[in-house]
Amino acid sequence: MTGWTTDRIPDQHGRIAVVTGANSGLGLVTATELARHGAHVVLAVRNTAAGQEAARRVGGDVEVRELDLARLDSVRAFAAKLAADHPVIDLLVNNAGVVLLGPRRTTADGFELHLGTNMLGHFALTGLLLGNLAAAAQPRVVSLSSITHKNAHLDFDDLMFERDYRAAPAYGRSKLATTIFAVELDRRLRAAGSPIISTLAHPGITRTNLTPRAWEHRGRFGQAIARLGLLVTQPVERGALPQLCAATDPGVRGGQFFGPSGRWEMRGPVTEARLSREAADPAAGRRLWAAAGELTGVSYL
Numbered sequence: 176m177t178g179w180t181t182d183r184i185p186d187q188h189g190r191i192a193v194v195t196g197a198n199s200g201l202g203l204v205t206a207t208e209l210a211r212h213g214a215h216v217v218l219a220v221r222n223t224a225a226g227q228e229a230a231r232r233v234g235g236d237v238e239v240r241e242l243d244l245a246r247l248d249s250v251r252a253f254a255a256k257l258a259a260d261h262p263v264i265d266l267l268v269n270n271a272g273v274v275l276l277g278p279r280r281t282t283a284d285g286f287e288l289h290l291g292t293n294m295l296g297h298f299a300l301t302g303l304l305l306g307n308l309a310a311a312a313q314p315r316v317v318s319l320s321s322i323t324h325k326n327a328h329l330d331f332d333d334l335m336f337e338r339d340y341r342a343a344p345a346y347g348r349s350k351l352a353t354t355i356f357a358v359e360l361d362r363r364l365r366a367a368g369s370p371i372i373s374t375l376a377h378p379g380i381t382r383t384n385l386t387p388r389a390w391e392h393r394g395r396f397g398q399a400i401a402r403l404g405l406l407v408t409q410p411v412e413r414g415a416l417p418q419l420c421a422a423t424d425p426g427v428r429g430g431q432f433f434g435p436s437g438r439w440e441m442r443g444p445v446t447e448a449r450l451s452r453e454a455a456d457p458a459a460g461r462r463l464w465a466a467a468g469e470l471t472g473v474s475y476l
């Protein structure tokens with residue numbers, strides 16, 4: 176896949192794609208490219224006013240729907256309406272994500288905010304849409320990992336990070352959990368003989384609202400970090416290529432993981448990325464799957 180560009184996206188007419196967090200950053204570029212190639216794109220967003228503004232920028236055949244991944248009641252309501260209106264869904268891009276600077280916060284359901292939004296919300300959403308995805312000809316689920324997953328470790332005795340909380344490791348854990356989820360989803364889909372494939376992507380370090388703009392408002396030191404960030408980050412159009420490749424390239428197989436090829440995988444052309452040992456561990460997959468099913472009340476596969 177090295178050298179992959181959006182020219183390799185096949186015609187998407189007749190396909191229904193759902194992109195979470197589609198109003199900004201990587202989600203906005205992903206939605207734009209899918210719509211540009213003819214897909215009907217559902218912009219699944221927390222703030223529908225921002226979603227409508229994004230819809231104007233995306234153009235093409237799009238609709239805006241409200242989804243707050245930090246509230247299971249919102250995930251259920253979104254999935255129920257979407258599933259009724261679109262019996263067949265071809266592509267789900269689990270793109271939305273949150274990064275906190277500051278003290279520990281929780282979702283409406285009491286989950287640590289990073290894990291609850293980035294992983295548990297998407298776990299529930301995927302399960303609730305599985306029947307609609309299975310009805311499509313070549314269905315896919317794409318999950319957003321991060322290089323931070325490699326230095327993270329999941330503590331199954333403290334999944335909600337109640338002990339010694341720190342924001343950056345909490346984000347890394349949530350991205351490791353998302354990565355374990357996507358790999359385990361692929362295993363389970365294959366074992367069930369499902370037509371759906373689960374793929375993964377990470378954008379290296381890409382200039383979006385998450386980084387380094389998050390630093391710009393933090394005084395002179397923050398602005399210096401932001402300027403330094405420009406040197407090591409890549410533009411969002413390039414950062415979105417791994418997830419667009421994972422979502423659309425006809426040659427992609429279940430379980431494949433794409434990211435930038437450059438040194439330290441931070442920026443560069445698309446290539447196949449490496450999972451950490453923990454992310455690829457089937458025992459971690461089984462354990463996390465059981466925990467996520469219990470926590471969200473959505474059990475599948």
Ligand SMILES: NC(=O)c1ccc[n+]([C@@H]2O[C@H](COP(=O)([O-])OP(=O)(O)OC[C@H]3O[C@@H](n4cnc5c(N)ncnc54)[C@H](O)[C@@H]3O)[C@@H](O)[C@H]2O)c1
Nearest residue numbers: 196199200201243244245270271272319321380381383384
């Ligand atoms: N930018 C990077 O360098 C980088 C690196 C690794 C991984 N990622 C991942 O890429 C994905 C996209 O992030 P981005 O960089 O485009 O940042 P971004 O802030 O521009 O986009 C994140 C999106 O998620 C949405 N979101 C946050 N909380 C939500 C909630 N509770 N419900 C619904 N939507 C919610 C936001 O509204 C926003 O649209 C995330 O999963 C992120 O973890 C980004």
